[in-house]
Amino acid sequence: MDFDFTDEQTQLREAVHKWVEKAYTFERRKTIVANGGFDRQVWGELAELGLMGLTVPEADGGLGMGAVESMVVLEELGKGLVLEPYVQALIATQFLVKHASPEVKETWLGPLIAGESVIALAHMERGARYRLAPAATQAVEKEGGYLLTGQKSLVPIGDRADAWIVPAQHLGATALFIVERQAAGVQLQAYITQDGSRAAELTLENTPAQLLTKDGDDALQQAAYIGMASVCAEGVGVMEQTVAxxxxxxxxxxxFGVVIASFQALRHRMADMKMQLELGRSMNYYAWLKLDEPVAIERKLALSRAKYQLGQSMRYVGQQSVQLHGGIGVTDEYIGSHYFKKLTQLEMTWGDSLYHLGIISENMQATAGVTA
Structure with missing residues (x-):
C-alpha cells in the first residue's frame, strides 16, 4: 500500500501550515480565548482557504476531496491549537450533502461553505456518557412541522452557532433536525472549556425544528466516526508540536553546566515520547483509511482501536512533556501547558480510552483471525 501523499495533498498541507504559522499565532489565540473562545473572522479565513467545502462534491460548490485531505488539514490545525471546531463543519456538510432535502441544502450548504454560517452537532445528553442512542429529546409533529423538547450538553460553540443539528426520538426512532438559534423555546448556558474553546448547554422547549433525515441512527454513527478520526488527526498534530x-x-x-538533553535518562524518555507519537500517527492513518470501510463492524472496531491508541499516546506525551519541563510546563503563559490541556481534552472527546477499550473487548473473538 502506498502511504505517500500526493502533490495535491502536500500542497494542501503546506497551505494550511502557512496560515497557522502566520495568521494563528499563540498571541492571537490568547486573545480569542479572552474574547470567548471562538472568532467568526477565523471561521471566515478557514472558508477562504476552501476548507469548509473540502469534502463537498464539486457539483454542490465544494472541492470534492476526501478523507485523507481532511486528515491532513486537521493535523495542521492541531499543531496550531486552533480553537474553532473545524470538525463541526466536516460533520455538518456531510449531513447536508447526504441527507438533506434540496430545500434544506439550498438554505444551509452554501452559507456554510462560504463561512457565513456556523452549524454545530448537538447530540450529547446528560447521563448518556458516550453512547449515541437513544436520545431522550423528543420530537412531535404539529401542523406540518416539528417541535422538539429536551436538553443537550457540551454543544461546541453552542451559543455562537447559527443552527444546531439535533437528534431526537420521533415515533420510536432517531431522527435528525435542524434548529435555528433564534427559534422559540431555545435556552443556552455558555462556558469556556479547559482548552479555551467554547461550548454550551442547550435546552429546547417546544422548539420549532426542520427535519433533516428520519434515518438518524446511521447518520449519527457516521458523524461519530468522523469525530473520532478528527480527534486522532488533531492529536497527532498537537503531539508533534509537544515533542518538538x-x-x-x-x-x-x-x-551542572551542561544541557539536560545530554542526560541519558531524559534521552530515553524523549525516545519513548517519539515512539508514542509514531504509534499514534500510524493508527491515525488507519482510522481515516477505514472511514469508508463497507463492513460496519470492522469500521466500528477500527475507529475504536485508533481512538484507544491515540488516547494512550496523547496522555503519555502530554504528561511526559510536563514532567520534563518542570514547573514551567503548567504555566499558562507557556504554550506547552496549552498543548497538555488540549491533549487531555482530546483523550476524553468522542469516547475516552476506557470506553473504546470496552468496545474492543466486547468484540474480541476466540482467535486473532490469523488461523482457521
Missing part, C-alpha cells in the same frame, strides 16, 4: 517543544527545551535548559 520538549526537545527544544531540553537542549536549552542547563544543569
Amino acid at each position: 517543544l520538549t526537545a527544544e527545551y531540553l537542549n536549552q535548559r542547563k544543569q
Whole structure:
C-alpha cells in the first residue's frame, strides 16, 4: 500500500501550515480565548482557504476531496491549537450533502461553505456518557412541522452557532433536525472549556425544528466516526508540536553546566515520547483509511482501536512533556501547558480510552483471525 501523499495533498498541507504559522499565532489565540473562545473572522479565513467545502462534491460548490485531505488539514490545525471546531463543519456538510432535502441544502450548504454560517452537532445528553442512542429529546409533529423538547450538553460553540443539528426520538426512532438559534423555546448556558474553546448547554422547549433525515441512527454513527478520526488527526498534530517543544527545551535548559538533553535518562524518555507519537500517527492513518470501510463492524472496531491508541499516546506525551519541563510546563503563559490541556481534552472527546477499550473487548473473538 502506498502511504505517500500526493502533490495535491502536500500542497494542501503546506497551505494550511502557512496560515497557522502566520495568521494563528499563540498571541492571537490568547486573545480569542479572552474574547470567548471562538472568532467568526477565523471561521471566515478557514472558508477562504476552501476548507469548509473540502469534502463537498464539486457539483454542490465544494472541492470534492476526501478523507485523507481532511486528515491532513486537521493535523495542521492541531499543531496550531486552533480553537474553532473545524470538525463541526466536516460533520455538518456531510449531513447536508447526504441527507438533506434540496430545500434544506439550498438554505444551509452554501452559507456554510462560504463561512457565513456556523452549524454545530448537538447530540450529547446528560447521563448518556458516550453512547449515541437513544436520545431522550423528543420530537412531535404539529401542523406540518416539528417541535422538539429536551436538553443537550457540551454543544461546541453552542451559543455562537447559527443552527444546531439535533437528534431526537420521533415515533420510536432517531431522527435528525435542524434548529435555528433564534427559534422559540431555545435556552443556552455558555462556558469556556479547559482548552479555551467554547461550548454550551442547550435546552429546547417546544422548539420549532426542520427535519433533516428520519434515518438518524446511521447518520449519527457516521458523524461519530468522523469525530473520532478528527480527534486522532488533531492529536497527532498537537503531539508533534509537544515533542518538538520538549526537545527544544531540553537542549536549552542547563544543569551542572551542561544541557539536560545530554542526560541519558531524559534521552530515553524523549525516545519513548517519539515512539508514542509514531504509534499514534500510524493508527491515525488507519482510522481515516477505514472511514469508508463497507463492513460496519470492522469500521466500528477500527475507529475504536485508533481512538484507544491515540488516547494512550496523547496522555503519555502530554504528561511526559510536563514532567520534563518542570514547573514551567503548567504555566499558562507557556504554550506547552496549552498543548497538555488540549491533549487531555482530546483523550476524553468522542469516547475516552476506557470506553473504546470496552468496545474492543466486547468484540474480541476466540482467535486473532490469523488461523482457521
